[in-house]
Amino acid sequence: MIHHTAIIDKTAEVSESAIIGPNVFIGKNCIIHDNVQIGVNSVIEENTEIKKGTILSPNVHVGGAPQDLSYKGEDTKLVIGENCRIREFTTIHRASTKEDWITEVGNNCFIMNSVHIAHDCKVGNNVIMTSYAALAGHTHVGDKAVISGLTGTHQFVRIGKMAMVGGMSRIVKDVPPFCLIEGNPAIVHGLNIVGLRRNGVGPEARSSLKKALAIFLDRSLLLEDAIAEIEKLAGCDEVVEFCEFLKSSKRGITRR
Incomplete structure (x- = not known):
């Protein structure tokens, strides 16, 4: 159902099962999949794909050009996954040309009001972002992470899987999973114990992660020595992921 006041570019593709509210604008080369709902006054500027079941509240603005001085109008993209909830006054920008030309938001994400996701960000599945949180360009967020209100990230920061970032935090280095x-x-x-339990991580894995984190936080060890000690622990998938994240960091890792 498309409201008669909506403006839709002739190059856009809109599913017959989508619900497009009053005064919505959908620009060129946009793709709106089945059962998407777009609320009053929302803007989908251009080159944006919104996958099935996602709901945009009124006054959402996505698919705008990146806030990047090097951007020269190239056809970069934004892809928003399935069954996301994106609340009012959120802004999500298309990519620059410095990575793969795509800003991505995964499936089942809950993006609360007035959040900003900048160009080239990669947001995983089942991520929660609370009101007024902002991701600077090229930030990568792992699955099931939670980013609390008024938090801001530096460009190129990574936030690991199932990490919990407290409110009003300033993230300038990578956050371990x-x-x-x-x-x-x-x-x-410490560990995100509540998040681990909610996501079915068992007591043995939590115990191994606790040991790995204690080694990581031991400032008498250089980071490379801490990683070597963590690799000696009895393996579980979570410890392996924790260790691989540390080894692959380019911005440095947040420690005490």
Whole structure:
């Protein structure tokens, strides 16, 4: 159902099962999949794909050009996954040309009101972002991470899987997976125990992660030595992922 006041570019593809509200604008080369709902006054500028079941509240603005001085109008893209909820006044920008030309938001994400996701960001599945959180360009967020309100990230930061970032935090280095982090600048306060339990990570894996985190936070060890010690632990998938994240960091890792 498309409201008669909606403006849709002739190059856009809109599913017959989509619900497009009053005064919505859908620009060139956009693709709106089955059962998408777009609320009053929302804008989907151009080159944006919104997958099935996603709901945009009124006054959402997605698919705008990247806020990047090097951008020269190239046909970069934004892809938003399935069954996301994106609340009012959120902004999500298309990519620049510095990575793969695509800003991506995964499936089943809950993006609360007034969030900003900048160009070239990669947001995983089942991510929660609370009101007024902002991701700077090229930020990568792992599956099931939670980013609390008024948090901001530096460009090119990574936030690991199932990490929990506390409110009003300033993230300037990579956030290890499965950790609870908070502050300005942010520091690691421990494991995200609540998140681990909610996501079915068992007691043995949590115990192994606790040992790995204690080694990581031991400042008498250089980071490379801490990684070597963590690799000696009895393996579980979560510890392997934790260790691989540390080894692959380019911005540095948040520690105490």
